[in-house]
Amino acid sequence: MTPKPSSRSATSSARPRESRLSLLHLAPESLGFALDCAAQAVGAVRTGAALPAALQSVFASAPEGSAAAARGAVQDIAYRTMRRLATAEWLIAKLVKKAPPPHVGHVLACAFALLIDDEASAAYTPFTVVDQAVSAISARREFAFAKGLVNAVLRNFLRDRDTLLAAAQADEVARWNYPSWWIDAIKRAWPDAWQAVLAAGNTHGPLTLRVNARHSTVDAYLQTLRNHHIAATRAGDYAVRLATPMPVDRIPGFADGVVSVQDAGAQLAAQLLNVRDGMRVLDACAAPGGKTGHLLELANLQLVALESDASRARRIGENLQRLKLEAEVRIGDAGSPAQWHDDLDQPFDRILADVPCSASGIVRRHPDIRWLRRETDIAALVAEQRRILGALWPLVKPGGELLYVTCSIFPEEGELQAQWFGDKYPDAVRLDAPGQLLPAVVRAPADTSAGSDAGPLVEERADANSDHDGFFYARFQKR
Structure with a gap:
């Protein structure tokens, strides 16, 4: 699930200022090149850019023809560093007497993110990481003076690796890799499960597919995957989870709209709305269109897909085109219906209010979120959510339903x-x-006032049906 824009510029981008010419003697397929590019992206996040936008900017400014060769490694290192950023920064503070220039510090952070793993499970050997981190620094004339520092710091870490990592565990931020306010908020909210919640956010989310009910069933699609020697399991009424992630162009039926990528938790939205043929439905805050598509796969609807951002709204159309489905895409603020809703005498049978939020439930897929959010953002988001809900509720017809959703x-x-x-x-x-x-x-304790039978808070082993992102769902019917 893609985070929705909020009051903070989590989707802003920052073009790296370093000269592309200084990297020309680093081979694009080298780890040194990848470390430099990943460090640029980490630096952009630290100044307020979302990681996907930062990576896009890095690739756009890379030497011509190099982005394709480096893309996979750069993305892996950048996302890995986001999940381990506090540990890496703790190590830098411990091992470097004077704070290095920001880019040098970001290269060190990316190198530490690779060296934290024990050698048996590491992506690269320690020697390679140290050698290539030095190469990355040497490739930039303005930072070449720091190559000795980088070499010494990383080798010192390797000599005392176990002792240093054990010491980092005593620092709560370095141990969990979240800001202190975030850790405190999770402790307050989930006192019996806070450690499991934080740990889950540091894992890699699985690749879960949604089977298009107009084309296939879960059982039939699982057989298709078996025919292609792709291991997968059922993960819900329409959900299939691949044992090993792969590019979408290798997923059978993706290009033809047979399946879409969507977390199992996010797939519940369309099912909870219980849509039927002929209903008039509003998908508010609809981009990138995953839930829009799922609704249309389940019934023939008069569906309005609303999005405030024109560029994000285009993604709705692209997704629907692949699925060969249609909706009326409108541009407008869900909290100001007068901008986009001129047929007030036609209320909606169903409204999906998937509102902007902190995205705290999807940090395993978007680990930069934790470093972009501020504690003060939550109150602003709560106010925005209330503004949107207050504007949408009058558009629900009597007997109709509104589903409130956040990925928080x-x-x-x-x-x-x-x-x-x-x-x-x-x-x-x-x-x-x-x-x-x-x-x-x-999973959380049930809210008994809503009639749920989910039971008390328990810790469960992740299995085919429990491995999902964090969401909140509340459903209301108008008297």
């Missing part, structure tokens, strides 16, 4: 928000819904 694990954006809505609008009847889904291996 903070109660302020979940259960507390649902309770506020129920108190604010007396004509809103709360129906059964999952409530809070915590990522991967834990």
